[in-house]
Amino acid sequence: MPDLTTEILSANPEGFERAAEIWRAGGLVALPTETVYGLGADARNDLAVARIFEAKGRPKFNPLIVHVASIAQAQELVIWNDLADRLAAAFWPGPLTLVLPIKENSGLSRLVTAELPTLAVRMPANPVAQKILATFGGPIAAPSANPSGKISPTSVDHVLSGLTGRIEAVIDGGTCDVGLESTIVGLADEPTLLRPGGLPREALEAALGAPMAVHTAADPLVAPGQMTSHYAPGAAVRLNATSKNEGEVLLGFGPMDCDLNLSASSDLREAATNLFHHLHALDTLNADGIAVSPIPYHGLGVAINDRLKRAAAPR
């Protein structure tokens, strides 16, 4: 791919117009969402979607999440149902992705679904994302805006450090509030938690009024993009550390002495927001390893532990 000049667009009407123009021409624009920055392209354009995989260096065509500006727009793409109604009413716009049967006449590129009979859709809450999607008016396919296997981006600097010269533009929307990718729920059959994320399972089950089935790694067809090693910093990651070894930096949680703290007050919400940010920051120190304190396994802690486990996995 030729080296592009990556434009940094402001979050204002001119910036939104320019982004829409690039998307209409089949280009790539990274956009802020409340979870992480996404690498967006027109989901109806095969060539544009193919370029997403090329820019990320994705080893294979994993299915992508399609981002929409409204529930009505989602309903044009998927076969909606009562549970989708209930969850969308409770949590959209927000960090929740719903997987539903795709409509035959959705008009989407087949690369978006990787030939699955279902589609993942999400309506982001970030006001910049909402405005840019409304300005474009069509469905935007967007994985996280990082090279495949690397730490997800929660700021413009993260996006640029991974993708400068590989994408046409990025919109500067500041740092991401939630800091973890969306929670993915399958609704094509019984409600199933496909990926823990920025919306805790407890909140979903309260809205559903029943426990959800949980996808296990033994069933790879369900969430084909969930690779074991992911979110990997340059240095080795060691989990559940109580202190740091020679050459390591320590990523803490709770009141303690450490190099960076996910949340000194043990607040999981704050820890989620800081997770990728701190991993990026520690990665630039070129330490031999990153030791990480134990994180409790409830609420957003489940998604934080999931991402940390992948960051620590053998590569």
Ligand code: TXA
């Ligand atoms: O918060 C997020 O979800 C971010 C922002 C940019 O929206 N996006 C994101 O996309 O995390 P990505 O590509 O990094 O992860 C998408 C996940 C993959 O694990 C993929 O397997 C799953 O969504 N997925 C997509 N379509 C699916 C489908 N039809 N059935 C099951 N899983 C699907």
Ligand code: MG
């Ligand atoms: Mg990703």
